[in-house]
Amino acid sequence: MNLQNLWFVLIVVLWSGYFLLEGFDFGVGMLLPFLPRDEEEQGQMFATIGPVWDGNEVWLVTAGGATFAAFPAWYATMFSGLYIALLAVLFFLIIRVISFEWRSRSTSPRWRKVWLWANAVGSFGASLIWGVGFANLLYGMPIDSSGDFTGTFWNLFNGYTVLGGLTVVAIFAFHGATFLTLRTTGDLLARAGKASRDLSLFAAVLGAIFLILTVIVAVNRNDKSVFPPVLPAAIGIAALALAVLLVYRGRWTWAFTMTGLGTIAIVVTLFVSLFPRVIVSSTNFAFSLTVSGTASQHYTLQVMSVVALIFVPLVLLYQGWTYHVFRARVGGPGGEPTH
């Protein structure tokens, strides 16, 4: 495998890490207005992701930075083409990030309510747009011969991409509810379990439809064979189906593993369907951006490979340790109430 392809894989790993980790953060955020009965429970829900959300979001920062360094032309076209969409993502992420630090700073119920909704709306909005945005890379965007987006904001929406957005929202909500069953106690735990069961079938069906459509889009619009995209898609569908079974049996740890696997499978299926292209041009297929056409020079990729080789394992190690430190349930005997 040459370095360009290796970096394509690494970009997929970074986005998968982001979706896997911030996915349940977003899910918990979306459920904030619905699950808790009182302010104490709201605080407990915030506390389940409080210690980790920031580290999770760095996966996005790193995915962005790594794309800039390894595939400058991809980064440039994607970020300028998705301009208004990314503006919205930034807006949603900003209000959400701030809600974490600021909500507890006043005891006023109105203040707390505002920031709770900021987190929920931010989580929902960002999930929706990530889904729409990534689906667009495969479905095709109006891109001219010099790699510049020539369409309008509304060009980003069609049946497939909107389904992509809704799927990501549903899967994240499911993933988040399942995460809560591992981190809460008492009544809140019971409600998290019910939410996870209620969401499971809907999310799994939506996920399965989207994965199948993705393979079809890959074949029809990106000149791919059914294999290999069908492989991650099948794994994703199987994982989501298993997740449904497992939540009904109350096997929460395994269920969470499966929602995580399903989330990763969606990212992987999209990128496998794209390869060797990185953005499909709907103006003229020949204008599509490719891995080799957008990659940085060999030396930059070499340097970045060494950096990744040293730091990715380190990051995994200390982030893993963080999850170990905060493994206790919030509000239960294992952990003190923090609110």
Next chain:
Amino acid sequence: MILASSTTVDLARAQFATTSIYHFLFVPLTLGLGPIVAIFQTRWHRSGDERWLKLTHFFGTLFLINFAIGVATGLVQEFQFGMNWSVYSKFVGNVFGAPLAIEGLAAFFLESTFLGLWIFGWNRLSPRLHLATLWTAVVGTWLSAYFILVANSFMQDPVGYKVENNQAVLTSIWALLGSHWAYYAFIHTILAGLTAGAAVVFGVCCWHFARGRNVEIFRPAAKVALIVLVPVSCFNLWFGSHFGILVTSLQPMKISASEAQWDTCSHCSFSLFQIGGFTQQDETPRFSIEIPDMLSFLATGSFSGTVQGLTTLNDDYKANYGPGNYMPPVETIYWSMRGMAYAGSLVALVAVIGAFLYWKRRLERLKWFLWVGVVTAFLPFVACIFGWMLTEIGRQPWIVQGLLKTDSANSPAVSTTWLAISLAVFVTLYIALLVLDIWLMRRYAERDPSSPGEEPGGVAPAPAVGY
């Protein structure tokens, strides 16, 4: 068409300037307040004195309120290169992207993860390990600053690259990471951050002294703040002017513009204040206060040094790069330079007087000076804003010095309408957040550190913050 495109570039520049300046209001506080809070916690860890623990909680909260906005607005900066400056991104990505990606992997992960551990780790980690998480996060913030400044330094003084197929291509990562500009900018920025952090701590202490509140608790904090502030703010004045000498050799136009120096001179005098003299039609100021030989000394390190005039430099640039105007807006640069230097000098002056009063045990009773101390908390931020204006506006018309011009580096895909929408969104959101941030900061800065009920369950050590 030409008019439309120049509006687009102007809007993109306005947006980048607004969001960067805003982001950098929170960066110095993170860089400077982090280590000071860590010093407080270290003192508590060593001595067991509860006052240090209260100070850790108190200033830790102020630190975190701002850290949140710093993170959120930092994300905007990373996205904006691609969103608004796609031609630039394609041109420099091979080189410029590397330090940004390394920043994420090597520094930002460290900072974010360990800060999460610190915030929530009070009862879960051993005291020693818990203290270590804060210091690790501080190291992360400083490393972040270094890698970001490496990226920025490529725009000021490109090194470690060659141009191939209309792209800057990295030839040596060590040359890039070892850029002199980056070293200078890093030290200057860290010192500015420490100044900001210490000035804010000192200002808060002064406020409590002036009200006669919590004097026993804040006295040691004021001492730590002054121990940091006096040497750091004074040294940074010298270091900043030393940095100026490097800038003179690499970006002579920036220095000459910051002095409105139209003609080449030796034994040049430094203008402290002037009216007029900022345009080619009006090169001689109507009124000015000058220090003989001082400009030569500041720009070159020698009282008889030669400083190239703007007109001469512009002719040189025309000969090298073709016809055009290579002068940045002179009046803006002139006042940015002075805004930075004067605000920085005032901070140093207040710090020295404050330390003298502290030593004489008169600080806590001298009401008028305490209010000066409160106001001084804002000055480092003023200095930072002007400093960045000098650095970035002074680089114009280049986006990468000598390689790419700003007006041909924006995103062709991004229309004026999109830019108007995004600028409106950012300005509205940022103003709202600033108002809330100041309200929160004030509320928390005026609180009593020892007030009961602040720490859940009244158990100490309790979480500094929680949800």
